[in-house]
Amino acid sequence: MPLSIQEIATLLDSAAHQAQSTEQISTKQRIELAEAYAIQQASIALRYTRGETLVGLKMGFTSKAKMEQMGVHELIWGRLTSSMHIQNGGNLNFQDFIHPRAEPEIAFKIKEDINEALTLENAADYVESIAGAIEIIDSRYQNFKFSLEDVIADNCSSAAFVVGDWHAPDTDIADLKIELSINKEVVQSGSSKAILGNPWESLVEASRLSIKYKEPIKKGMIILAGAATPAVYIKQGDAIAAKVEGLGQIKLHA
Numbered sequence: 096m097p098l099s100i101q102e103i104a105t106l107l108d109s110a111a112h113q114a115q116s117t118e119q120i121s122t123k124q125r126i127e128l129a130e131a132y133a134i135q136q137a138s139i140a141l142r143y144t145r146g147e148t149l150v151g152l153k154m155g156f157t158s159k160a161k162m163e164q165m166g167v168h169e170l171i172w173g174r175l176t177s178s179m180h181i182q183n184g185g186n187l188n189f190q191d192f193i194h195p196r197a198e199p200e201i202a203f204k205i206k207e208d209i210n211e212a213l214t215l216e217n218a219a220d221y222v223e224s225i226a227g228a229i230e231i232i233d234s235r236y237q238n239f240k241f242s243l244e245d246v247i248a249d250n251c252s253s254a255a256f257v258v259g260d261w262h263a264p265d266t267d268i269a270d271l272k273i274e275l276s277i278n279k280e281v282v283q284s285g286s287s288k289a290i291l292g293n294p295w296e297s298l299v300e301a302s303r304l305s306i307k308y309k310e311p312i313k314k315g316m317i318i319l320a321g322a323a324t325p326a327v328y329i330k331q332g333d334a335i336a337a338k339v340e341g342l343g344q345i346k347l348h349a
């Protein structure tokens with residue numbers, strides 16, 4: 096018998112909570128896109144019962160680099176909760192993760208509740224500030240492999256994130272040089288342009304998806320625009336840093 100949405104949600108939540116990988120759902124049963132988002136919602140609801148709160152949304156597969164690395168070619172979105180937020184320069188509790196990877200991103204802090212689909216023309220009106228960020232992704236699936244529906248059900252691999260210093264919303268972010276280093280060695284480099292041609296497009300897409308899936312973007316939320324480069328595996332003891340031109344450094348220790 097196929098597992099129910101609630102059963103899959105519990106399975107994925109336990110995998111994350113216990114840092115134990117699990118088999119891909121798609122190898123056991125077929126799930127539709129809408130079901131995958133319903134599983135994500137139910138699985139994050141289990142985090143809320145443990146006291147976590149929703150602090151933002153993340154966009155995924157907004158760059159070709161990421162799509163190609165993971166073999167998934169559609170935009171996805173997931174939820175960021177309070178326990179995922181690590182202060183800039185902070186530490187990752189490595190034993191809480193399965194096979195974490197780091198990726199450099201751009202973050203938006205929302206100034207006002209968003210109740211409409213944004214456009215490139217009005218998106219900045221809703222943004223209080225912009226920063227560089229590092230996302231730590233940690234697929235709950237074996238070998239970090241998944242289908243589109245698998246990864247959506249698994250909250251798009253969200254595991255942790257770090258945001259750098261906040262900058263004015265009129266900072267030009269269309270084509271910023273981005274570097275990710277591990278132990279001072281540059282391991283990935285690219286441009287913010289890789290994110291849908293302009294990271295603002297990612298916020299526009301996030302606003303559309305948030306309306307479609309009835310998860311409103313509220314004042315104070317953080318929206319991660321998606322990685323500009325492929326993600327890199329990290330190990331315990333690593334010093335991870337991202338440098339985003341004009342936005343400063345974002346750091347964390349694994």
Ligand code: OOG
Binds near residue numbers: 158161234253
């Ligand atoms: C899925 C999450 C994708 C991004 O920035 O593109 C993502 C994954 O790669 O495991 O966060």
Ligand code: MG
Binds near residue numbers: 200230
């Ligand atoms: Mg990401």
